[in-house]
Amino acid sequence: PYQAGHRPALGSDVAWGESNAVVFCNSVLGARTNRYGDFLDIACAITGRAPDYGLHRPENRLARLVFDVSGLSASFLASEIAWPVLGSLYGREVGNAIGVVTGVAGHPGEDALKAFGAAAASSGAVGLFHIAGVTPEAPDVAAILAGPEPEAVIRVTPEMVAKARAGLSTAAAAKTIDAVAIGSPHLSHAEFDSLERLIAGRQLAVPVYACTGRHALALLEKDGRRKRLEASGVVIVADTCVVVTPIMPDIGNGVLMTNSGKFAHYAPGNTGYAVLYASLADCVESAVLGKPVFTDVAA
Known part of the structure; x- marks a missing residue:
């Protein structure tokens, strides 16, 4: 809000x-x-x-x-x-x-x-x-x-x-990922702009769970972007998130990639998924390929 x-x-x-x-x-x-x-x-x-x-x-x-x-x-x-x-x-x-x-x-x-x-x-x-x-x-x-x-x-x-x-990562040696979760706190309209630009119309190999609020979602629906994102494999989650609501499948030993420090902190205990932390750009590339990609800037 x-x-x-x-x-x-x-x-x-x-x-x-x-x-x-x-x-x-x-x-x-x-x-x-x-x-x-x-x-x-x-x-x-x-x-x-x-x-x-x-x-x-x-x-x-x-x-x-x-x-x-x-x-x-x-x-x-x-x-x-x-x-x-x-x-x-x-x-x-x-x-x-x-x-x-x-x-x-x-x-x-x-x-x-x-x-x-x-x-x-x-x-x-x-x-x-x-x-x-x-x-x-x-x-x-x-x-x-x-x-x-x-x-x-x-x-x-x-x-x-x-x-x-x-x-922030608990699955550093993972060779594949099962999902990406972003939006904790909820994605803003500007963050959806970045997500759509990075996906660039490509098909995702694993789902990206994008958590947001109803206000940002209404803007996505107004300009037709929700359909485009969902067609690529984005799962939009409104008014809740994947660490407090059982939305992701319970697959056992799953690996979740995220750009959220809060998700990284809570996801292992709340979802059962091990976590890889990365930038949004690397999360998207990893979702496209189905395996971890890291190209981040060092401190």
């Missing part, structure tokens, strides 16, 4: 659930919410009130540590594959602490921030992150730090990134 029109304003208080929605709301939109569980969020909706604590308070939103990615290559930071990997590493390193990412030269795009936050909230308990010069509450490092100096500085190295990336 946060990419379909319901976007609370900077500084507004809301009560949201779902880890990737909470971290997007706090970090990318700059609205304020805690990680509300089921029924507590409903109680907030009924009463129009939320507890005055945690990330609703401005002083609790200040960063206490720095996550420095300036040691990584510009080509890697500009790639789609970087952000789920960095999010997974960030979550494991910071836990539930508030940090600010430094060393990012330009805005990576909303979908990249969405992927970073979802992975960070899966591997850690991240409810809020800042990126200096990118996210709305962090025009620079000094503006968002809780004190004159950070309590800790995590200097990210290419070796740390390589280890984090390897940790």
Whole structure:
């Protein structure tokens, strides 16, 4: 929903659930919410009130540590594959602490921030992150730090990134794949543009399960693109995803490829499929060939 029109304003208080929605709301939109569980969020909706604590308070939103990615290559930071990997590493390193990412030269795009936050909230308990010069509450490092100096500085190295990336795969030696799953968080309209461009009308050897929301799906149906994608072998999943709903066949020892850090984290336990993590481009090429293809940019 946060990419379909319901976007609370900077500084507004809301009560949201779902880890990737909470971290997007706090970090990318700059609205304020805690990680509300089921029924507590409903109680907030009924009463129009939320507890005055945690990330609703401005002083609790200040960063206490720095996550420095300036040691990584510009080509890697500009790639789609970087952000789920960095999010997974960030979550494991910071836990539930508030940090600010430094060393990012330009805005990576909303979908990249969405992927970073979802992975960070899966591997850690991240409810809020800042990126200096990118996210709305962090025009620079000094503006968002809780004190004159950070309590800790995590200097990210290419070796740390390589280890984090390897940790997203549980089937590194696989010679074939059985499916590709993308869209956790749900695919945006722009991400469907990328998917269609990469498929380029080719027939897929294994299905690509593309999870999205009804709003993005309505746009696909309006311009006829849903039929084209499905004709190539894309299975569009609306308003849910393959790790919470039994959509993929139970084949035993299956191998799933994904570009989602969140899928990579949850799929082995929730679906029974081993996972290979790759970029969207490599996911599509692998789906066309039925075997893993890796051409990604190194950190």
